[in-house]
Amino acid sequence: MSSFTTPHRLYLFAMKNGRRKLAYGEDPEDALKILACRLTEAEMADIVRDDYVRIHQKDLQQYVADLG
DSSP, X not given: OHHHHSOOEEEEEEXXXXXXXXXXXXXXXXXXXXXXHHSOHHHHHTEEEEEEEEEOGGGGGGGGGGBO
């Protein structure tokens, strides 16, 4: 039940190859922790942790071409 009381947001993190990685969480740090559960260390090393954009779910289609 606690996941319903805490809002989660979508974040697009820049990657070193110019693409973006989609993540979700309460805040950017939480989103990175969730990504770390899914990705390898090499994949996490490609993410620029300080370069992110918070987006709304309804706007996700605008960023599909940037995902990598």
